Amino acid sequence: MLVQEAVNLTKKDQQILDSIMPGQAGWHLQSHLECLQSCPSYDRCGGQGPDGKVCSDEWRDALLDEGSSKVFVHVLKNFDFYNQCDLPGLAAKSDQVTSLRFKFLKAMDGLASQEYAEGSLRLVKHRRRERANGLSLRLKWERFDQTGKLECEACTIDFFAMYGEAGFRVIECHHQIPLSHENHKGKTKLEDLALLCANCHRLAHSDELLHRVDALKEYVKEAQRNPLLPN
Structure with a gap:
């Protein structure tokens, strides 16, 4: 399901996302864009986000899945970095931005499976760092x-x-x-x-x-x- 259909976004919510998603009018040129290293899709998106839509002006047409949801939550959490100062008075901890982030967190919860396969036995070998006893x-x-x-x-x-x-x-x-x-x-x-x-x-x-x-x-x-x- 597309983001536009899956999340109950108000006009203000959409305005906020328009201001922080790369590719919007307020953004720098792509050659000047520096994403946060902690972005969930940093190593695989090539600056375009999952499916080439999330981190762009086409975010409304992106599919809402676990990967895209994480990107939306990440960008909203780091609103102060991504915002290009075209929405004065808003910050990462402001009520409107926080409320929007929780909408995506709730959507992520709805995407999660309600049943999980657990209980089977498997042999796992791994290294661990030595710690001083006592x-x-x-x-x-x-x-x-x-x-x-x-x-x-x-x-x-x-x-x-x-x-x-x-x-x-x-x-x-x-x-x-x-x-x-x-x-x-x-x-x-x-x-x-x-x-x-x-x-x-x-x-x-x-x-x-x-x-x-x-x-x-x-x-x-x-x-x-x-x-x-x-x-």
């Missing part, structure tokens, strides 16, 4: 001895206060320089580590800019102050 536990006990808490350094939830000794199993150890990163020198110090809850730990690894706890903490604080909720 390093994580040492960090947890050291922090607990210092503060009497097992606190997530990003969202500040105290897992000892919530779960007692079970909190030692729940709180997770985060490498601020991932073991697979080129900057990791093969040695890890306690100050290179941080304690995070599972949610914040997952968030930290969703974007290289959030690997460092200081940046992650600011991101979480901003998200708590300005939650992205649909209208």
Whole structure:
């Protein structure tokens, strides 16, 4: 089904998409266009998006599938980068842009299968990076001895206060320089580590800019102050 038919877009929604999709009147020449490296289709679209329509002025005629939906969500999430300043007063976190992004997230959910094949057994071989035995536990006990808490350094939830000794199993150890990163020198110090809850730990690894706890903490604080909720 085409985007125009699959998503309940208002005239304002269409105006927003017209302003941020490459190829529109407000855009630079194709030779000057630089897409974000994190775009889901960056490596395969050649600047034209899935089916050559999504990232163009033909976005209305693009098929809405999992691939195209991800591109729409990505572009709306990065509205401040893609917008050519022809819609004053709008930003990535404005209500109108956020509401439009949630429309595509909802459409993505509707495209997903309601049943999934699971449960079969298969043999999987893979490599994994070696980790120092006891390093994580040492960090947890050291922090607990210092503060009497097992606190997530990003969202500040105290897992000892919530779960007692079970909190030692729940709180997770985060490498601020991932073991697979080129900057990791093969040695890890306690100050290179941080304690995070599972949610914040997952968030930290969703974007290289959030690997460092200081940046992650600011991101979480901003998200708590300005939650992205649909209208």
